[in-house]
Amino acid sequence: MRETAERRLQDRRRSKPSLRKGRLLHVRSGLSAEKTLLLRIGLVAALIALVIAVFWFDRDGLKDQIDGHISFPDILYFAMITVTTVGYGDIVPVSHTARLIDAFAVTPIRIFIWFIFLGTAYELVVQRIVEEFRLSRIQKQLQGHIVLCGFGHSGFIAAQEIVSKGHPADRIVVIDESEERIQIAAESGFVGLLGDGTSEETLTQACVGKAKAVIVSTGRDDTTILVILTVRHLSAATKIVANIKQEENIKLANLSGADLVVSPPKIGGYLMADAVETSHATPFLCDLMSAGGRMVLNERRADPDEVGLTMAEVSAGMVVQVHSHGRDIPFTERNRYIIQPQDTLLIISPPGEVSQSR
Numbered sequence: 001m002r003e004t005a006e007r008r009l010q011d012r013r014r015s016k017p018s019l020r021k022g023r024l025l026h027v028r029s030g031l032s033a034e035k036t037l038l039l040r041i042g043l044v045a046a047l048i049a050l051v052i053a054v055f056w057f058d059r060d061g062l063k064d065q066i067d068g069h070i071s072f073p074d075i076l077y078f079a080m081i082t083v084t085t086v087g088y089g090d091i092v093p094v095s096h097t098a099r100l101i102d103a104f105a106v107t108p109i110r111i112f113i114w115f116i117f118l119g120t121a122y123e124l125v126v127q128r129i130v131e132e133f134r135l136s137r138i139q140k141q142l143q144g145h146i147v148l149c150g151f152g153h154s155g156f157i158a159a160q161e162i163v164s165k166g167h168p169a170d171r172i173v174v175i176d177e178s179e180e181r182i183q184i185a186a187e188s189g190f191v192g193l194l195g196d197g198t199s200e201e202t203l204t205q206a207c208v209g210k211a212k213a214v215i216v217s218t219g220r221d222d223t224t225i226l227v228i229l230t231v232r233h234l235s236a237a238t239k240i241v242a243n244i245k246q247e248e249n250i251k252l253a254n255l256s257g258a259d260l261v262v263s264p265p266k267i268g269g270y271l272m273a274d275a276v277e278t279s280h281a282t283p284f285l286c287d288l289m290s291a292g293g294r295m296v297l298n299e300r301r302a303d304p305d306e307v308g309l310t311m312a313e314v315s316a317g318m319v320v321q322v323h324s325h326g327r328d329i330p331f332t333e334r335n336r337y338i339i340q341p342q343d344t345l346l347i348i349s350p351p352g353e354v355s356q357s358r
Contacts (some may be wrong), residue, residue, distance in 0.1 A: 014058045040120050047109050054080045061098025065090050083110050142207045144173040149197035149227050150218040151181040164291035173206045197227045209235040217243035225256050232257030296351045309339055317349030
């Protein structure tokens with residue numbers, strides 16, 4: 001029932017007219033470079049054949065300065081030098097019809113063929129060289145960056161929050177199959193990589209092995225789990241944070257290699273349930289999670305002068321939890337638990353306090 005309701009809601013959303021202006025459809029070509037090149041060669045050949053046919057049927061309007069006779073080889077020769085704008089003057093149009101055909105029929109075809117030549121050269125050669133050069137420069141600079149697989153609404157908010165917490169925007173690599181989303185990412189200052197997040201080649205280009213963390217938010221649990229498996233195959237040490245919608249898939253994400261799984265529907269359910277009985281708890285929690293909030297949640301190693309104190313005696317903020325050698329010490333132990341060396345503190349503190357890396 002739930003899946004049927006969700007499907008109906010999605011169908012209803014798709015049926016609504018788009019209010020965005022400009023280009024609405026972005027389609028990636030399914031053709032390989034070889035097939036694209038062959039297709040364009042065929043188109044050029046067809047256009048040249050059309051020019052030959054036009055000149056052949058109007059051959060009486062042409063004059064050969066050498067022997068005065070227009071043969072088919074002459075037409076073929078004249079068509080080629082006309083299309084390529086070479087022109088030696090040995091064959092010329094002499095009638096008004098021939099000149100009008102050359103001006104209004106052959107010239108547009110000639111321009112279109114040159115557009116095909118230049119566009120193909122740029123797309124298959126120049127653009128590829130430029131993109132590979134830029135990518136190689138970016139890859140050399142990537143170290144301790146964040147890779148974001150999926151730039152939907154959740155991914156966009158995550159990227160903004162990461163920047164708000166002090167991470168440079170140009171050290172966030174966004175991977176998405178949507179050209180429109182990649183363009184939005186680039187305009188926001190991120191490094192956009194158009195491709196499939198489940199592809200080893202794409203993830204290798206994003207240097208996941210040198211990344212501080214990989215955030216996987218593809219919008220589909222099955223795709224997210226496949227991305228997790230691929231990232232973990234490429235790097236055993238990179239931290240993986242995954243966005244999982246269905247609760248039954250959380251275990252699969254953990255088994256696939258995710259270090260931390262976030263379930264927005266589950267978290268949203270908790271917040272809404274709190275909002276029924278309270279008026280201030282939900283806004284406070286949202287404020288606490290946001291980088292622009294009045295209070296922030298920091299995670300850092302215990303300072304040497306904090307070792308030996310209880311959680312309640314730490315003056316840098318309110319310690320709400322301690323992670324010690326695989327154990328989570330809850331807030332209820334704040335007056336009894338003694339902080340040990342190498343403990344990780346979870347502290348609520350005013351914004352601006354620099355948190356240490358875990």
